[in-house]
Amino acid sequence: MADEIKQEVDTSIDTADTGEKKIDKSDIKKVWWRSQFLLASFNYERMQNMGVAFSLIPAMRKLYHSKDEISAFLKRHLEFFNTHPYCAAPIFGVEMALEENRANGGEVDDAAIQGVKIGMIGPLAGVGDPIFWGTLRPVLGAFAASLALTGNILGPILFFVIWNLIRMLFIWYTLEFGYEQGASITKNLTGGLLQKITLGASILGMFIMGVLIPRWTSIDMSTVVFSKADMGAVGDKFPDAIAMIGQLNGIVNGEPMGLDVFHNGIQSLQGVVDGGFSIVNDPANYADNPYRLMTTTTLQSVLDQLLPGLLPLLLTFLCIWLLKKHVNPIAIIVGLFAVGILGALVGIF
Amino acid sequence: MAFVSVILVLVVAFLAGMESVLDQWQFHQPILNCTMIGIVTGHPLEGVILGGTLQLIALGWMNIGAAMAPDAALAGVASAIFVCMKGMDVQEAVAVAIPMAVAGLALTIFVRTITVGIAHAADAAASRGNVGGVEFCHIGALMIQGLRVAIPAGVIMAIPAEAVQAGLEAIPSWITTGLSTAGGFIVVVGYAMVINMMASGKVWPFFFLGFALASLSELGLVALGIIGVVIALVYVQLSPEFNSGGSAGGGGGAGVDPVDAILNDYE
Numbered sequence: 001m002a003d004e005i006k007q008e009v010d011t012s013i014d015t016a017d018t019g020e021k022k023i024d025k026s027d028i029k030k031v032w033w034r035s036q037f038l039l040a041s042f043n044y045e046r047m048q049n050m051g052v053a054f055s056l057i058p059a060m061r062k063l064y065h066s067k068d069e070i071s072a073f074l075k076r077h078l079e080f081f082n083t084h085p086y087c088a089a090p091i092f093g094v095e096m097a098l099e100e101n102r103a104n105g106g107e108v109d110d111a112a113i114q115g116v117k118i119g120m121i122g123p124l125a126g127v128g129d130p131i132f133w134g135t136l137r138p139v140l141g142a143f144a145a146s147l148a149l150t151g152n153i154l155g156p157i158l159f160f161v162i163w164n165l166i167r168m169l170f171i172w173y174t175l176e177f178g179y180e181q182g183a184s185i186t187k188n189l190t191g192g193l194l195q196k197i198t199l200g201a202s203i204l205g206m207f208i209m210g211v212l213i214p215r216w217t218s219i220d221m222s223t224v225v226f227s228k229a230d231m232g233a234v235g236d237k238f239p240d241a242i243a244m245i246g247q248l249n250g251i252v253n254g255e256p257m258g259l260d261v262f263h264n265g266i267q268s269l270q271g272v273v274d275g276g277f278s279i280v281n282d283p284a285n286y287a288d289n290p291y292r293l294m295t296t297t298t299l300q301s302v303l304d305q306l307l308p309g310l311l312p313l314l315l316t317f318l319c320i321w322l323l324k325k326h327v328n329p330i331a332i333i334v335g336l337f338a339v340g341i342l343g344a345l346v347g348i349f
Numbered sequence: 350m351a352f353v354s355v356i357l358v359l360v361v362a363f364l365a366g367m368e369s370v371l372d373q374w375q376f377h378q379p380i381l382n383c384t385m386i387g388i389v390t391g392h393p394l395e396g397v398i399l400g401g402t403l404q405l406i407a408l409g410w411m412n413i414g415a416a417m418a419p420d421a422a423l424a425g426v427a428s429a430i431f432v433c434m435k436g437m438d439v440q441e442a443v444a445v446a447i448p449m450a451v452a453g454l455a456l457t458i459f460v461r462t463i464t465v466g467i468a469h470a471a472d473a474a475a476s477r478g479n480v481g482g483v484e485f486c487h488i489g490a491l492m493i494q495g496l497r498v499a500i501p502a503g504v505i506m507a508i509p510a511e512a513v514q515a516g517l518e519a520i521p522s523w524i525t526t527g528l529s530t531a532g533g534f535i536v537v538v539g540y541a542m543v544i545n546m547m548a549s550g551k552v553w554p555f556f557f558l559g560f561a562l563a564s565l566s567e568l569g570l571v572a573l574g575i576i577g578v579v580i581a582l583v584y585v586q587l588s589p590e591f592n593s594g595g596s597a598g599g600g601g602g603a604g605v606d607p608v609d610a611i612l613n614d615y616e
Binding site for chain 2: 036037038039040041042043044045046047049050051053054057060061067068070071074075078080082085118119121122123125126127129130133134137138141142144145146147148149151152153155156159160163164167195196199200201202203204205206207208209210211212213214215216217218219220307308309312313315316319320322323324329330332333336337339340341342343344345349
């Protein structure tokens with residue numbers, strides 16, 4: 001295996017000597033810098049499309065020189081694109097390798113260049129969003145904020161330095177990795193590897209989409225209440241919770257506090273939440289035991305029993321259907337905002 | 350000094366606006382923009398504390414797909430101006446930050462919509478082979494995003510704090526609730542676009558598999574990611590369409606498939 005790689009490197013050096021167009025380190029460096037401006041012109045039609053063309057321009061300058069080639073290159077990289085801004089780097093790496101092959105008269109065609117882009121954006125967004133936005137930034141942000149709250153300037157400084165170090169190194173290494181992998185893919189097109197990767201990427205992408213739709217979409221219909229039922233006094237089922245409320249009143253009156261009462265009380269409250277109950281203070285009707293245990297049946301609780309994530313799924317299918325009918329995505333977005341505002345106006349949100 | 354401060358605050362606001370769309374250097378995060386405004390106005394301590402407070406509120410604000418989080422950039426910049434230049438205290442400024450975040454969200458949605466027009470200008474430049482034109486469109490859109498925070502920051506500095514608060518309170522709550530509710534589910538448009546591009550009869554079952562597994566809250570996203578990769582690898586490995594093609598290629602002897610080679614190592 002190692003010998004094979006060495007051979008490949010040797011042949012690539014040979015071909016470079018015979019005047020093949022080759023992307024070098026300085027081109028990758030320029031793409032690295034430009035890819036940090038990927039999102040500059042985010043728009044609701046093709047999202048990050050201009051950013052892709054903008055980022056890949058240094059590679060284009062190396063590979064293509066005639067006006068027609070440049071125009072065609074810009075057009076095929078102004079197509080729809082949307083992924084996590086840092087995870088776009090490996091895609092750019094692969095795209096540079098594919099374009100290099102194409103510019104040298106290789107087998108890569110426009111469909112392959114598009115297919116790889118589309119196949120990779122879904123899975124990479126599915127990986128990058130939870131890692132960077134969902135985990136790393138909240139963790140680092142919370143750490144830095146806790147320093148900042150004490151007036152320590154190290155909080156913001158550490159946040160800035162650590163985040164940007166991780167980000168820039170991640171983009172650099174994944175960009176190079178993508179380019180190297182892309183270059184080896186283009187050497188093995190006959191084995192159907194490109195099709196395998198595209199299909200594998202689509203499978204992963206569809207799987208992750210299925211996961212993200214119920215997890216990252218928030219539609220809460222619990223304002224729509226069907227029925228409320230009084231399940232008796234809180235103290236009958238959860239005496240510890242009432243004991244804690246008594247203790248809290250005691251603290252207000254200057255009595256000493258008992259930690260175990262709080263411990264049991266909080267566990268008891270957890271039981272209230274887990275059981276799907278809510279607590280209502282109703283001294284007007286129940287003078288003796290004013291804290292009442294309520295079960296509330298809302299549209300959301302009924303839907304959750306049916307199938308969690310049902311509403312996001314249905315809404316996604318509606319969007320898929322509308323997009324297939326060539327409804328403008330902006331119209332769909334404006335429509336959804338209208339639904340949100342009208343829903344809030346009539347009180348269902 | 351006051352004049353220099355105003356200019357520097359506008360620079361910070363411009364940076365925050367650009368970063369609110371780029372999401373790279375993070376100047377839109379309150380911990381950075383509040384601190385910077387604190388420093389350039391000579392109130393670093395207030396700036397840092399306000400930044401930390403707002404950062405904790407904004408921890409979960411993130412743009413996923415086409416979904417839009419509340420705008421941390423305008424929220425941070427505006428409240429820092431209130432605290433560092435108008436003497437408001439931190440708790441009051443935090444209360445102002447939330448409606449500011451919603452106002453900023455509305456502004457960035459507006460900019461992202463008009464950028465569609467800029468994208469068409471870039472198409473025209475591309476068909477003329479005009480590389481500089483495409484670059485100009487791209488960076489021009491970024492400048493507009495910078496201005497959409499810098500201009501409100503200038504207005505807030507110019508008028509009294511009470512007027513700003515009164516203006517924000519005049520926005521009815523059903524508009525702000527509606528915008529933030531829609532912000533929670535507008536993400537599906539982006540998902541639908543990606544699905545439309547990837548979907549074929551063969552891969553739809555994997556979508557429903559992911560959907561069903563997502564309801565198991567014990568499975569984190571990393572675990573689900575591993576499951577997805579394993580399923581994709583196994584499917585590609587076993588799929589008859591590749592195996593017949595693979596044996597034909599293997600008969601040629603020239604191209605040994607690297608993925609096959611890696612997978613064979615595990616056997």
